[in-house]
Amino acid sequence: MRHARATPTLRIAAAAASAAFALCACAAADAGDDAMSPAAVDPDPDEPFVLEGVRDLTEIAKLTGPDAINDTEAAAVAGTDLGSMVNLGDKTFFLFGDTFGQRDPDSYGGQGGNWRSNVSAWTTDDDPSDGITFDGWTSSDDLGWATALVEGEHDANDGTGEVTKIPTYGFAVGDALYLSYMSVRYWGEPGAWDSNFAGLAKSTDEGRVWTALDAPRWPGDSNFIQVATAHVVDGGTEHIYFWSIPAGRFGGVQLMRVPATVEAVEDASAYEYFASTTADGTPEWSADMAAAVTVVDGTIGGLSVMWSDYLDRWIMTYSDGGNAYIREGITPWGPWGEPIEMVSADDYPGLYSPYLNPRYVSDGGQRIYFTLSLWGPYNVFWFSVELVRGR
Numbered sequence: 001m002r003h004a005r006a007t008p009t010l011r012i013a014a015a016a017a018s019a020a021f022a023l024c025a026c027a028a029a030d031a032g033d034d035a036m037s038p039a040a041v042d043p044d045p046d047e048p049f050v051l052e053g054v055r056d057l058t059e060i061a062k063l064t065g066p067d068a069i070n071d072t073e074a075a076a077v078a079g080t081d082l083g084s085m086v087n088l089g090d091k092t093f094f095l096f097g098d099t100f101g102q103r104d105p106d107s108y109g110g111q112g113g114n115w116r117s118n119v120s121a122w123t124t125d126d127d128p129s130d131g132i133t134f135d136g137w138t139s140s141d142d143l144g145w146a147t148a149l150v151e152g153e154h155d156a157n158d159g160t161g162e163v164t165k166i167p168t169y170g171f172a173v174g175d176a177l178y179l180s181y182m183s184v185r186y187w188g189e190p191g192a193w194d195s196n197f198a199g200l201a202k203s204t205d206e207g208r209v210w211t212a213l214d215a216p217r218w219p220g221d222s223n224f225i226q227v228a229t230a231h232v233v234d235g236g237t238e239h240i241y242f243w244s245i246p247a248g249r250f251g252g253v254q255l256m257r258v259p260a261t262v263e264a265v266e267d268a269s270a271y272e273y274f275a276s277t278t279a280d281g282t283p284e285w286s287a288d289m290a291a292a293v294t295v296v297d298g299t300i301g302g303l304s305v306m307w308s309d310y311l312d313r314w315i316m317t318y319s320d321g322g323n324a325y326i327r328e329g330i331t332p333w334g335p336w337g338e339p340i341e342m343v344s345a346d347d348y349p350g351l352y353s354p355y356l357n358p359r360y361v362s363d364g365g366q367r368i369y370f371t372l373s374l375w376g377p378y379n380v381f382w383f384s385v386e387l388v389r390g391r
Contacts, residue, residue, distance in 0.1 A: 079378040
C-alpha cells in the first residue's frame, strides 16, 4: 500500500492480525492539553488491530544546531541527538544525548568540542504544527550554556571505564522529574555498544539540579538499559510502565512496571517484570528480572510508546538501524501489530530515535508529532505523520 506525503515517497506496510486484548484510556487529545491522565488497562479479547498505515509524513523544522528554529548556539549546542520528552505541568523537557558546543562545518556524526554527555531544553510551546520553540535550557551556567544533567566520566573508549551517560527517557512523579540513563562502557560498530548499567537521576526543582541515584540500577547486560515510559492505571493503581531494550539497537522489548510514587520508584524491590499471561489473558508479573519475557521481537532501537486516543490503542515508534517504524498494541504487553514503515532511510539516511509525546498530537490524535535524529548533521528534527485507521 502506498500513500502520498509532503516529503519523498513513503513505503507503507499494512498491519493486519487478530488480537486478544483491548485498552481504554483518557489522555490529552490535542497539543497543549495539560490533562495528561494515565491510560487504563481494560482487557477485551475481541478487539482487532485498526492501524492500516501512515501518510503525509512532513519534516516541519530543525530543532537544534545551525539554522535551527531555536538559537541553540547561545546554549553552546552545535550538535546533539535524541530528544525524548517528559511533561511536568505546562512544561515539556527535551532530553538530549552527547552534545557538542563546537563543530566544524564538515563534521559528520557525534564529534566536536565542548562535549557534554547530556543536556535538556524546556518549552511551554503547545502548538507542534510549526515546530517547537524552546523557552530555555535546564542547568545552564553563567554564560547561558547548557550544562550536563549527569555528566559522564569521558573515559577512553576501550571498554574499561565510562565513556558517557546517555539519557534514554524521562518521567515525572508529582513534582519530581526522573531521567533514565545508561552508562556507556564502549561504543562499537554502528548501532552496537556496551553498557555498565542503567539507572535513574532525579530533580526536584524543575531540572535545575540533578542527582544520580544509587538505586535502582539494572545490569549492563540486561534487557533494561534503554526505556520508553508511560503512566498506566492497572488494577486501580497508577504505575510507570517501562518498555525496555538492551544496549544497542538490536534487541527485543521487555516490560517492567513500578507504582507511580517517589518511594516505589527509588526502591529496586518495588519493580515488577512482565512474565506471562494466564489462559484468560490476565498478566502475570514477577519480582525476578530473569522471568521477564519479550513482548516485541526485532531489532528495536530508540523506542517511544504512548496511548493513542484516535486508535484506542497503544502505539510504539522505534528505529531498527535503518528505517523508523510504528506498531500498534492492544495492551502494554501485546499483542503488537506488524511494523509499519514510518520514515525511510532512503529519504533520511542515518535516522534514529523517533520519540513521541501525548501532548503533541492534533486532529483528535490522527496526526502525531515526533523528534527524529539524523546522524550526519548530528541534530534533532521535528516531524509529523498522519495515522490511517481502517476500522
